[in-house]
Amino acid sequence: MIANERRGIMSPPLKRRGKAWYGHGLPYLTEKPLPGHLIAIEGTDGVGRSTQIQLLRPWLEVEGYAVSKTGWVRSPLLHETINQAKAGHQLTVTTFSLFYAADFADRLEHEILPALQAGFIVIADRYMYTAFARNTAMGADPAWTRDLFGMALVPDLVLHLDIDVETLIPRVVQNKGMNHWESGMHLSLGTDLFDSFVRYQGRLIEEYRRLAHEFNFITVDARRSIDEVQNDLRRHILDYLSTHGALRPEESSTSGEQETGVIQPLGDSK
Amino acid sequence: MAVPPLDEFAPPEASAATESNGDGTVDGKSQRRDKASAAERKSLLCSPHPYPGRLVAVEGIDGSGKSTQLTLLERWLRSRGYPVRFTEWNSSRLVRESLRRGKRKNLLTPTTFSLLHAVDFADRLTYNILPPLKAGMIVLSDRYAYTAFARDVARGVHPEWVRKVYSFALRPDLTFYFRVPIKVSLERLLSGRAKLKYHEAGMDLGLSNDPAESFEVFQARVLEIYDQLTVEFGLRTIDATGEILDQQRVVRRMMREILRDYDRERAKGNHVAAAKETW
Numbered sequence: 001m002i003a004n005e006r007r008g009i010m011s012p013p014l015k016r017r018g019k020a021w022y023g024h025g026l027p028y029l030t031e032k033p034l035p036g037h038l039i040a041i042e043g044t045d046g047v048g049r050s051t052q053i054q055l056l057r058p059w060l061e062v063e064g065y066a067v068s069k070t071g072w073v074r075s076p077l078l079h080e081t082i083n084q085a086k087a088g089h090q091l092t093v094t095t096f097s098l099f100y101a102a103d104f105a106d107r108l109e110h111e112i113l114p115a116l117q118a119g120f121i122v123i124a125d126r127y128m129y130t131a132f133a134r135n136t137a138m139g140a141d142p143a144w145t146r147d148l149f150g151m152a153l154v155p156d157l158v159l160h161l162d163i164d165v166e167t168l169i170p171r172v173v174q175n176k177g178m179n180h181w182e183s184g185m186h187l188s189l190g191t192d193l194f195d196s197f198v199r200y201q202g203r204l205i206e207e208y209r210r211l212a213h214e215f216n217f218i219t220v221d222a223r224r225s226i227d228e229v230q231n232d233l234r235r236h237i238l239d240y241l242s243t244h245g246a247l248r249p250e251e252s253s254t255s256g257e258q259e260t261g262v263i264q265p266l267g268d269s270k
Numbered sequence: 271m272a273v274p275p276l277d278e279f280a281p282p283e284a285s286a287a288t289e290s291n292g293d294g295t296v297d298g299k300s301q302r303r304d305k306a307s308a309a310e311r312k313s314l315l316c317s318p319h320p321y322p323g324r325l326v327a328v329e330g331i332d333g334s335g336k337s338t339q340l341t342l343l344e345r346w347l348r349s350r351g352y353p354v355r356f357t358e359w360n361s362s363r364l365v366r367e368s369l370r371r372g373k374r375k376n377l378l379t380p381t382t383f384s385l386l387h388a389v390d391f392a393d394r395l396t397y398n399i400l401p402p403l404k405a406g407m408i409v410l411s412d413r414y415a416y417t418a419f420a421r422d423v424a425r426g427v428h429p430e431w432v433r434k435v436y437s438f439a440l441r442p443d444l445t446f447y448f449r450v451p452i453k454v455s456l457e458r459l460l461s462g463r464a465k466l467k468y469h470e471a472g473m474d475l476g477l478s479n480d481p482a483e484s485f486e487v488f489q490a491r492v493l494e495i496y497d498q499l500t501v502e503f504g505l506r507t508i509d510a511t512g513e514i515l516d517q518q519r520v521v522r523r524m525m526r527e528i529l530r531d532y533d534r535e536r537a538k539g540n541h542v543a544a545a546k547e548t549w
């Protein structure tokens with residue numbers, strides 16, 4: 001039994017349309033309405049996030065929603081640098097964490113915010129919670145990691161793909177195999193790749209579950225088949241959209257007025 | 271709708287009461303960082319470092335002459351037989367490519383600009399600053415975290431956020447702030463080279479299309495923040511409009527003050543013992 005599943009499903013959908021910064025936000029930006037929706041998909045390596053997102057996107061587009069996707073460590077500014085640095089193994093916990101934050105900030109300002117302004121549904125393959133989970137597993141000060149992401153926008157919906165290590169292992173081995181980073185070999189948990197993978201992924205899964213509770217993720221049991229997981233994700237997304245005045249075009253013709261989500265500079269209040 | 275601040279680090283049972291708004295919804299505000307708990311976590315910049323070496327930094331706007339003064343200080347220290355290491359802002363290989371590409375294509379925002387410089391700083395702290403300090407050497411740093419506090423905040427990032435980003439930075443034993451009016455620094459820069467650099471002039475902020483004009487507006491902001499930082503972090507202000515020789519005299523006099531203890535510890539061989547304690 002996956003501990004957080006019940007809790008996740010029971011957690012009520014967010015009713016607010018107003019978006020909020022996680023911390024101080026980006027004070028130099030002028031406030032603009034963000035009518036789009038930010039949906040983050042979280043979960044550990046190999047849990048099936050990309051597969052699910054590949055299925056979600058065409059479905060949402062058929063439903064009539066414009067979709068934009070953003071992926072962890074995919075910023076044009078940084079992904080090459082991060083890959084090189086990882087290849088050279090010269091990163092420390094601190095520089096690693098700062099790189100994650102820089103990559104995130106770059107995508108936030110150049111991909112996520114413009115798409116939300118244009119009314120898109122933005123699907124984020126991993127969000128700041130991945131940094132929270134990984135940095136904690138690496139031994140960075142959790143409070144400091146969270147401080148770094150004070151510039152982040154809080155997602156409207158976080159869907160958490162939960163799995164256990166036992167189910168994860170065969171999936172990863174069958175797909176692309178266990179790699180250095182996903183096995184946490186950089187943490188010196190041991191010399192054996194397999195053992196290190198089990199320990200590192202075990203830690204990450206635990207960390208995601210803790211975060212799921214803290215940040216009210218909706219947890220989906222990802223041990224099941226792709227279709228079952230996909231159906232759950234769609235149901236949660238539809239639930240969210242319908243309670244936020246964003247019904248499918250065919251259904252929403254009657255509702256004229258829609259509240260737009262204006263960012264409130266919450267972080268600046270004393 | 272007033273939401274009581276939520277301490278994220280309280281155990282789930284304790285925070286559960288403040289998490290909901292009563293109607294079962296969760297307010298985005300509740301995910302905000304709790305100010306009180308953040309303030310309690312002291313930045314390393316607020317207390318002296320425990321290492322046997324000494325850390326000396328210079329700060330000031332471009333064209334203040336700080337690098338010249340630091341070079342002269344380094345010569346003097348070396349001539350007197352001190353073990354010296356030198357490190358410079360924005361010199362780590364780790365982010366060179368990203369910063370170059372970002373600057374060339376104008377991809378940098380105030381936040382990514384800030385974070386990339388933080389990577390540079392963190393990298394140098396690990397590889398160039400901490401080891402020599404632990405080994406009892408004197409580390410000279412051309413610019414320090416205060417540069418980020420001044421420049422990045424002048425670019426618009428939140429002052430509290432950037433301080434938190436740099437909370438892993440050690441407090442230098444001595445930081446000189448070379449204070450100079452903008453007109454003087456502008457003259458110095460333009461006499462040395464033909465053009466002002468794009469970011470140095472704050473051209474990325476769109477303050478003015480004229481580099482000299484933009485420089486003045488941007489650096490005026492930076493200058494104002496530096497003045498506040500001298501109070502906040504106890505930077506030692508040097509009048510950088512004076513003669514180079516006179517400034518260096520003041521610099522060496524202040525340096526002697528921190529060398530007194532350092533010399534004593536070294537004479538007793540205490541720096542080796544102290545070094546071992548912090549290893």
